[in-house]
Amino acid sequence: MSEAVNSLSTPTLASVTPAPSTAVVKTPPVLGERGFLALSWLVPFVLLLAWEGFARLGTLSPQVLPAPSKVLLTAWNLIQEGRLLSDLGSSLLRAIAGFVIGGSVGFILGTLVGFSRLAEALLDRSVQMVRAVPFLAALPLVIVWFGVDEGGKVFLVSLGVMFPIYINTVLGIRQIDPKLIELARVIGLSNRTLIRRIILPGALPSILAGVRYALAVAWLALVIAETIATNSGIGSLAMDAREFLRTDVIVLTIVIYAGIGVVSDAIARVLERRLLAWHPNYARRSAL
């Protein structure tokens, strides 16, 4: 039946509108996909060139904003001295330690509260109260507790990371479709299998969103902590530079912080794309 309809309608259609040749199917946009991409990179490049130009002409005082080339040169010198990489290393270590500690605590608490009404009654209100405090307000107290040691900075990062992970874990677990849990009961899954196969994977999109947010918070916490009190790390590099009015070094540290932020966000994106290949919102480039 449907074949008959097709064989009837095709020639009619073809006679009305002649089959378009492939070359003129669409009017091309002004620039095309590549053109727009190039343009989007061209703008920051031109701004950078302008910055360099004004700095060289002396319109921009080097005390205010040194030329990008000068910043690059400074980076090179600091690498040669060995200071830049060791400072970068100690900053990264702090961030990772804080992220792992805060992330674990947030995840464990979130899982408990997500699963158990009792845990929720015991923990959730207190956690929410502490969360209401802007964690940076605790900074003076942290300095009193830990001095300028590693502990204080790791603590501050942990504190900042913990809450987004906690909240998103609870939310993720609560959002699981109850019909899937019913299915698991009908099939006779053990509690362990239920958690492993249904609850945690179902909560993962929400948890990963928490991770991405937590990464940004981690860097913010680290910048603040290192700027206030430290004797190693990118923040201390910036503080030392401030005393000697080395704006080139200061600009360099800002660029490094920005770079780390971009890289960590990219890592989080890759994680999402790999772990959430099943999810329609993340599946643009999956094979299937």
Add this chain to the structure above:
Amino acid sequence: MTTHTTTHEIESPAVSVHGLRRRYGERTVISGLSLQIARGEFVALLGESGCGKTTLLRALSGLDAIDGGRIDGPKLPAVVFQEPRLIPWDPLWRNVSLGLDDRSGKPLARAALEEVGLGDRIDDWPRNLSGGQAQRVALARALVREPRLLLLDEPFAALDALTRIRMHALVRQLVARHRPGVLLVTHDVDEAILLADRVLVMRAGAIAGEYVVSHEAGRSRAHPEAQELREHLLVELGAAVE
């Protein structure tokens, strides 16, 4: 239970229910219901909304506790719900083998998916399936366990008419091959006559009528016996049109 054919009575029943009672608070939903389904027998359960069909099915599936009576049957019958309830983050074969041993699960899942005509999609994600395909995966997931009892809770209600016709043929074929006892809860009188060996009408928490469908009547809607049964069932359900 003396009405249906003798072939079913040789084997032990897939499930037998004696004097089942189920209450929600003060309200009695099922009162003293008895029912037996033989292995390989296809029973359809018709009834208006709220008559206790779904409650009966949930009790049989072990999802809800019962307040009285006895259910002798498998602890974990296979259930197909109105929605496919596939796990979106598992590829099809992992959905089908859910709850099976990881190593033996994949070949079993592959065979089950081949049976429902999706053998080439075992690594695909559920989001890429149409409604009918997803419901076929749910059928494969139910049958991969070779259940003694298969409970179908209006599994075709959400499908379009053509897909539903194809699903009817597939279910018939699968049930003939695997021979579980089947209880199909449905609103659709034609579907019940077409698929079932026996049609039960449920009213106010009890079985109000029981009809054996002859082989010929189940074959064709135009068969006079099928038409007569259809009229009769519609009257029973209070939906007859003058």
